[in-house]
Amino acid sequence: MDATIIMPIGTLHEHVEAIFRKAGLNDIQSAALARVIVAGERDACKSHGIYRIEGALRTVKAGKVKPDAVPELMPREHGAIVRVNARHGFANPAFELGLPVLAERARVSGIAALVINDCTHFSALWPEVEAITVHGLAGLAMCPSYSTVAPAGGNKPLLGTNPFAFGWPRAGKDPYVFDFATSVAARGEIELHRRAGKALPEGWAIDAQGNLTTDPEAALAGAMLPFGGHKGSAISTMIELLAGVMIGDLTSPEVLDYLGTTTLAPPHGELIIAFSPEAFAAGRPGNPFERAEVLFDAIVDQGARLPSLRRYVARAKSQAEGITLTASETEQLERLLALGLDAVS
Amino acid sequence: MDATIIMPIGTLHEHVEAIFRKAGLNDIQSAALARVIVAGERDACKSHGIYRIEGALRTVKAGKVKPDAVPELMPREHGAIVRVNARHGFANPAFELGLPVLAERARVSGIAALVINDCTHFSALWPEVEAITVHGLAGLAMCPSYSTVAPAGGNKPLLGTNPFAFGWPRAGKDPYVFDFATSVAARGEIELHRRAGKALPEGWAIDAQGNLTTDPEAALAGAMLPFGGHKGSAISTMIELLAGVMIGDLTSPEVLDYLGTTTLAPPHGELIIAFSPEAFAAGRPGNPFERAEVLFDAIVDQGARLPSLRRYVARAKSQAEGITLTASETEQLERLLALGLDAVS
Known part of the structure; x- marks a missing residue:
């Protein structure tokens, strides 16, 4: 298992904000993005935490969002x-x-x-x-x-x-x-089933012909419900x-x-x-x-x-103890800070 | 099968409005209620049509709504x-x-x-x-x-x-x-299953102990989902x-x-x-x-x-041809008009 480190919420915010600045985002964009990403990580809402940084940077690199917008x-x-x-x-x-x-x-x-x-x-x-x-x-x-x-x-x-x-x-x-x-489900959940080679629960998706399917590949080629x-x-x-x-x-x-x-x-x-x-x-x-x-x-x-109880429990823990990050997560943060937009394809 | 008659929308409106007046509702209440009830019947939305008149009258008779409210x-x-x-x-x-x-x-x-x-x-x-x-x-x-x-x-x-x-x-x-x-379902649908002696689909209701049930009696004593x-x-x-x-x-x-x-x-x-x-x-x-x-x-x-397509198709038919009522429905309208609040318990 990955080693973990514990980082105060404010320190993580500084890291994330610095990554966005390095990637060419202006102050307003960097600060607001860091706030919402750190809030996700703080609440153990991993799918909206630091995992999202790369996607944001890829969207900037693709020219589909303006990094210096006011x-x-x-x-x-x-x-x-x-x-x-x-x-x-x-x-x-x-x-x-x-x-x-x-x-x-x-x-x-x-x-x-x-x-x-x-x-x-x-x-x-x-x-x-x-x-x-x-x-x-x-x-x-x-x-x-x-x-x-x-x-x-x-x-x-x-x-x-x-x-x-x-x-x-x-x-x-x-x-x-x-x-x-x-x-019914997030697209990411279907992707996770595909990677794990697991069938989807009934009722999540249809295949390209419009028939109900439990096959993640067929679902990704079809549609969610x-x-x-x-x-x-x-x-x-x-x-x-x-x-x-x-x-x-x-x-x-x-x-x-x-x-x-x-x-x-x-x-x-x-x-x-x-x-x-x-x-x-x-x-x-x-x-x-x-x-x-x-x-x-x-x-x-x-x-x-x-609703949100799980997030609030995680938040209280993060506020009291800091946010737990794995070694690969901190390495990824360092890599993004060092390389900026060059870190993403 | 019940004999049916066809009644113009306006005629049904007059009947329903007259029933409410006879039951002691003032002009404003009678006219507005007749409009919404006739709209339901016109759209073949039977559960919100003339079937609802009795419930409205029972609520008046129980003193739980003011018939002369302005x-x-x-x-x-x-x-x-x-x-x-x-x-x-x-x-x-x-x-x-x-x-x-x-x-x-x-x-x-x-x-x-x-x-x-x-x-x-x-x-x-x-x-x-x-x-x-x-x-x-x-x-x-x-x-x-x-x-x-x-x-x-x-x-x-x-x-x-x-x-x-x-x-x-x-x-x-x-x-x-x-x-x-x-x-998931309307309470009336559970009641209809009970009367027909049919099991409920899975997932509609729980019994009084909080367990999923397909038994309509148990569902009515428990809760819908x-x-x-x-x-x-x-x-x-x-x-x-x-x-x-x-x-x-x-x-x-x-x-x-x-x-x-x-x-x-x-x-x-x-x-x-x-x-x-x-x-x-x-x-x-x-x-x-x-x-x-x-x-x-x-x-x-x-x-x-x-959504609502079925209603609009029924509406077009009612507007062109009038509203179809069964003999027992017209008898019931006559009984309500004759007896007013005495028609309900």
């Missing part, structure tokens, strides 16, 4: 829509620019939307909705991806894995947060409409056409909606934050788990 | 929240009162929410989102129900069947609309938070506590969100309505169906 807050034309143009950089610095304005609008209007256009998105959506809860607001986030999922009843990739995330603030506690793909049959398929279609078509940005088939591959981070837009529970509950009986706790207690009391 | 548009305190208090009447006239204000706010603010408080809801949600699309807007609607569904990983009823509906306008065509329960495992459970929990707790209205466990039964229509609130695609797409390339058609074509071209 996101721009656009003039507000409609009272409750905040729009940030990422200027073809990553979504994360654009979100950080828009968040305080979104929060202010949500408090004034009760509900407000943040549209991010012309961005490349490669992280999970939970950092966005969690950041909204810090402002005492509830938040929804969604975005397309690239065509890898067949609509229910169909037989070809069309929809993306289109993630859907929601957050609700909890005073003095980790927020209620969920974030999931609207496909949406979660929950026609219901998940409908939600995924809604995400294409609201967070692609409606905001004037790419849908999953358009992303795939543009990118020509599913191995780079996808360019598209993102839609984030913030709700002020105080505004919505104004004049009504009961405190919404206290009432939400009654619901959470009832869920936990019957032995069910709240 | 919904009230509340003063607007936050720019993008429109609030209607149903004054303990049905949700439908409250929605009709709030809709034009919601549409106007969505056009100005880009996004707006309609909160309906203190209402009794017994219809599907597709009439709401479809009515929003008539204004050229996209719409989301959701509400709690009563505790009949266990959260994923739990073993007791807590969540409601919490419906989630979405609509997108299509010029010259029936809108893209979906509306589904966040439980959310669709899509932990993902559907998370969406259902989100609906309790946004459309119950946040808007200062009852959650599904609170509804069950208040009502003491699942055989009457549930009192709670409803949350409806309207989006102006024109506002969201402003300044961006492409027309969102035309781009949505490209997506719909791609879904249909691979043999998948758009």
